[in-house]
Amino acid sequence: MKKLSKILLAISFVLSLTTSAFATTVTAVSWGGAYTESQKLGYGDPTAKKLGINIAWVDYSGGLSEIKAQKEAGKITWDIMDVFAMDTINGCDEGLFVEFDFDKDFPPAPDGTPASKDFFTAMPSKCAVGNILYSWNYAYNTENVKGTPKTIKDFFNTKKFPGKRAIYKSALTNLEIALAADGIKPGKGGAKIYKALETEKGVERAMNKIKKLCTDPKGGCVFWSAGAQPPELLVSGEVVMATGWNGRFFNAEIGEGAPIKQVWDGQGLDYEYFVQVKGGPNDANGMAKKALAMMTSTEMLAGSAKYIAYAPWRKSSIAIMEKGEPWYKDGKTNMVPQMPTAPANTKNYFLVDPIFWADNGTELGEKWEAMKAGL
Secondary structure, three states: OHHHHHHHHHHHHHHHHHHHHHOOEEEEEEOOHHHHHHHHHHHHHHHHHHHOOEEEEEEOOOOOHHHHHHHHHOOOOOOEEEEEHHHHHHHHHOOOEOOOOHHHHOOOOOOOOOHHHHEOOOOOOOOOEEEEEEEEEEEEEOOOOOOOOOOHHHHHOOOOOOOOEEEEOOOOOHHHHHHHHOOOOOOHHHHHHHHHHOOHHHHHHHHHHHHHHHHOOOOOEEEEOOOOHHHHHHHHOOOOEEEEEHHHHHHHHHHOOOOEEEEEEEEEEEEEEEEEEOOOOOOOOOHHHHHHHHHOOHHHHHHHOOOOOOEEOEHHHHHHHHHHOOOOOOOOOOOHHHOOOOHHHOOOEEEOOHHHHHHHHHHHHHHHHHHHHOO
16 A cells, blocks of 8 residues: 555656646746846736746847847747837837737726726737836935935936936936926926927937936946846945836835935836737747736736835726735835825826837937937
C-alpha cells in the first residue's frame, strides 16, 4: 500500500510538470519597475491562476517600432501591450491591433453596468481598453532643495531653487508643462494650452521655455526615458527636481521611504491603455482576449492600486478601494487620496490630448529633437 502511494505521488508530480510545461503563456509588455510589479501582483497573477495559464511580463520603452518590426519579420511574440493613447490610435489605424466589441468583450461592473458605461471616458480608438489614470507631475528631493516648491512655475525657477532638472526625453507633456509654467491657464481639460500649441508661436514659446531651463547655468537638464529613472535621479542627487509619473514617486516616497515630495500643480492627467496584438501567439485561440478581459474587470483593476498610486479606469473599482481602505499593501495608507484624480490634486491640471499628439507628434518630435541637438 505504501509502495502504491509513492507511485501515485510520482505520477501526480509528473502530470503537474506536464501541465505546467504545456500551459498557455500570454505575453504582456509594459514599462517595467514598480508599475509592472503592480500589474503582475494586482491582476496578472490572479488572472493567470483563474484561467490556468501563464502570463509573462516583458519590459519595453514604449512606441510601436518594436511591434512593427515583429510584424515585418513575420514573428510576432507579444500578445498584449500597455501603450499611450496616441499609440492605440496610430496602431489601430495601421491594423496592428485587434478591434474590440467593447460590451461584448469586456465584463460589466458588479451591478450590471455595461463596461462602456463603467469606464471614466470613451476609449480613444476601437482597439483600446483603459487600464489606469496617472499623472505627469514633478517631485523634488527634500534634502537638496531649500524651501518648498509648490507650483509648476517653481520647477522652472532656478533662481529660487537652483539645481538640475530631469525631464522626459520627448516633447510629449513637456510642451504643455512649459506653457502652464509660462502663465497659460490650462482651461477646461487643458483646452487653452492645446489651442496655443496649434500655433507656431505657441510651440516656439514652449520650446524656448525648456531651452532656457536646460541652458541655465543654475539649472540644466537630464533627459530620462524609463519611468524608474526620475526617482533614482532624485535620490542620487544628480538632479533636485524631476518630472515623472506619480506612481513611481509614490513608490519611492511611501514604499521605500525616500526623501521625495510630489507637487500636483500643473499636472498632466493621462490615461494608459491595453491593446491586443493582431496575429499574436494567442490571438486565434482567444486566450489573449480572455486574459485581457479578466485583467480589466472591476476587481482586478482595483487590485493593482494596492501596489501603486495609479487610479483604476473603472468607476466601480474606486468603490472597492474606498470600502477596503487603508488599501495600500502596507495596511496603513489610504490610497484614494493618493490618486491623481483626487480633488486636492486636480486644482490646476490639463488632460493629455491623444488626438493632438496622434496628429502632431511626428512634426513636434522633429522640432523637439532639433532643439535638444542645439543645447
